[in-house]
Amino acid sequence: MKLKFESKQTIEKPVIFLLLLVLGLFAVLSYSSFLYSRESRSTSDWVNQTHALISEADAIVSSLHAGEALLKSFLITGDERDRAGSRMAYADAAEHLDLARAMTRDDPPRHDSLAKVASLLEKRVEFFQKTVRALPAGADEVRKLMKTDSADTDQLEIQKVVEALKVHEMGLLQERDKKSYLQAQRLKWIIGTGVVLQLLTLGFMLYLVFNELSTRRHAAMALTDANQKLEQTVQERTSQLVDANKKLADEILEQKWSNQALEHQLRYNQLIINSIGDLVLVASRASNILRVNTAVLNYTGMESHELVAGPVSRILQIPNDAGAADGNLPAIAAALRDGRDLLHKPALLRNREGTQSRAELNVFPLRDGDKVVGGVIIIQLGEKEAPHGGSELTNSKV
Amino acid sequence: MKNNILVIDDEAQIRMLLSEALTAKGYRVAAVQSGHEARRQVQDTPPDLIICDLQMEDTDGLALIQEIKKKLPDVPVILLTGVIFDQQTVENTIQKLVTLYLDKTTPLREVIEAVHRLCSQSKAA
Numbered sequence: 277m278k279l280k281f282e283s284k285q286t287i288e289k290p291v292i293f294l295l296l297l298v299l300g301l302f303a304v305l306s307y308s309s310f311l312y313s314r315e316s317r318s319t320s321d322w323v324n325q326t327h328a329l330i331s332e333a334d335a336i337v338s339s340l341h342a343g344e345a346l347l348k349s350f351l352i353t354g355d356e357r358d359r360a361g362s363r364m365a366y367a368d369a370a371e372h373l374d375l376a377r378a379m380t381r382d383d384p385p386r387h388d389s390l391a392k393v394a395s396l397l398e399k400r401v402e403f404f405q406k407t408v409r410a411l412p413a414g415a416d417e418v419r420k421l422m423k424t425d426s427a428d429t430d431q432l433e434i435q436k437v438v439e440a441l442k443v444h445e446m447g448l449l450q451e452r453d454k455k456s457y458l459q460a461q462r463l464k465w466i467i468g469t470g471v472v473l474q475l476l477t478l479g480f481m482l483y484l485v486f487n488e489l490s491t492r493r494h495a496a497m498a499l500t501d502a503n504q505k506l507e508q509t510v511q512e513r514t515s516q517l518v519d520a521n522k523k524l525a526d527e528i529l530e531q532k533w534s535n536q537a538l539e540h541q542l543r544y545n546q547l548i549i550n551s552i553g554d555l556v557l558v559a560s561r562a563s564n565i566l567r568v569n570t571a572v573l574n575y576t577g578m579e580s581h582e583l584v585a586g587p588v589s590r591i592l593q594i595p596n597d598a599g600a601a602d603g604n605l606p607a608i609a610a611a612l613r614d615g616r617d618l619l620h621k622p623a624l625l626r627n628r629e630g631t632q633s634r635a636e637l638n639v640f641p642l643r644d645g646d647k648v649v650g651g652v653i654i655i656q657l658g659e660k661e662a663p664h665g666g667s668e669l670t671n672s673k674v
Numbered sequence: 675m676k677n678n679i680l681v682i683d684d685e686a687q688i689r690m691l692l693s694e695a696l697t698a699k700g701y702r703v704a705a706v707q708s709g710h711e712a713r714r715q716v717q718d719t720p721p722d723l724i725i726c727d728l729q730m731e732d733t734d735g736l737a738l739i740q741e742i743k744k745k746l747p748d749v750p751v752i753l754l755t756g757v758i759f760d761q762q763t764v765e766n767t768i769q770k771l772v773t774l775y776l777d778k779t780t781p782l783r784e785v786i787e788a789v790h791r792l793c794s795q796s797k798a799a
Contacts, residue, residue, distance in 0.1 A: 526783070529698075530781060530782045530783060532691055533691050533782035534782075536691065537779045537780075538779075540756045540778055541756060541778070544756050544757075
């Protein structure tokens with residue numbers, strides 16, 4: 277999760293920055309296109325107007341020439357149609373001049389030069405009117421007027437002014453064409469550069485996105501691998517734990533079984549010993565009682581804890597046993613020391629009340645390996661004696 | 675299919691341990707404590723193998739086994755007892771009456787292995 281989060285943080289900022297860059301470039305291109313479009317529209321209007329001005333200027337000259345030609349034709353032929361044509365031609369020239377002057381309203385030098393044309397044209401119109409009025413007076417009157425007329429000079433002057441106007445306008449057109457070309461080139465460069473930059477930016481963005489996707493794919497694969505390995509490890513560990521638990525459960529059962537078998541054997545052995553009617557004692561090498569069977573307890577009337585760890589001589593005496601005065605039983609001690617059986621030895625057995633019974637004892641050494649660690653004393657009862665020296669026979673078995 | 679094991683022993687601890695161990699190994703175990711219950715169980719669900727103690731309150735294991743064998747002569751019987759016989763007695767007497775004699779000091783693992791072995795032999799037969 278941490279890796280994913282960091283990756284997301286890493287790609288977000290560059291992508292947002294690049295998107296903003298693309299948007300900025302798009303805005304710059306749009307604004308440039310808008311400016312160029314507006315400029316083109318303005319240029320187109322201006323060019324149209326300029327061409328119209330040139331056309332009007334040409335029309336002035338051609339109308340003037342037509343008027344002059346028709347006037348001369350009228351003077352020669354006297355045909356009224358030529359006079360009407362001449363008057364109309366001068367009217368056309370005046371009309372074209374008015375349009376041209378209106379078009380050059382914002383250009384004072386050209387406007388002034390056309391004012392000069394206007395005065396010359398007015399002069400030509402006045403000559404026409406004078407000539408038409410003088411015609412009824414005869415050809416001499418007309419000839420006199422024509423001698424004083426400066427038609428060629430005026431026409432030439434008008435032609436010069438118009439030509440200068442046309443040259444000027446053509447120059448402006450050329451300049452405007454050049455400017456338009458440069459502007460178009462500049463726009464082309466701007467748009468081209470913008471498009472290239474946008475393509476580069478988009479390409480870089482694509483690279484970042486694909487790189488990010490690739491990184492994430494690898495991270496996902498690595499995560500999947502790690503998960504699979506972890507799952508495998510967990511399964512292995514679980515399997516090991518299950519096996520260990522099973523083994524442990526088996527061992528516990530086995531242990532319980534062993535304990536139970538041991539306890540059963542001990543109980544069974546104890547049961548056998550306790551079921552024996554003879555008195556059985558287990559004694560240490562020092563002739564102290566370690567264990568007794570039920571027959572001993574029944575005969576002596578004592579509890580086990582009263583007898584265990586006490587000397588055998590407390591309940592048993594061996595008549596004529598040398599050295600028995602200090603409470604020991606030398607015959608038993610010697611048998612145990614020598615590791616030999618002591619069989620059919622007459623003895624006296626005493627209970628809690630002090631009653632004594634004749635008995636016969638047998639001693640068998642207990643061996644632990646090659647060492648004698650104690651002995652088993654088995655006592656068979658004979659006749660019972662009174663506490664104060666009397667005796668009686670008993671057949672009772674415990 | 676699971677094998678049915680009949681455990682006959684008057685000691686509850688023995689019955690419990692054998693039931694737990696054999697159930698864990700996949701056997702279906704019925705554990706009874708007397709000859710009377712054993713006869714009823716044999717009648718209701720004939721076992722595939724019997725594990726029987728020797729000394730019980732109402733009968734002795736060998737007599738009970740002979741009685742069951744009359745009904746189920748082919749069923750293998752393990753005599754599992756705390757009475758430890760000498761090898762000669764086992765060979766000459768005990769093994770003529772039962773399929774296998776095991777004393778209770780035998781490890782539980784060996785008891786289970788013996789059950790596996792006898793069940794496999796019984797199936798193969």
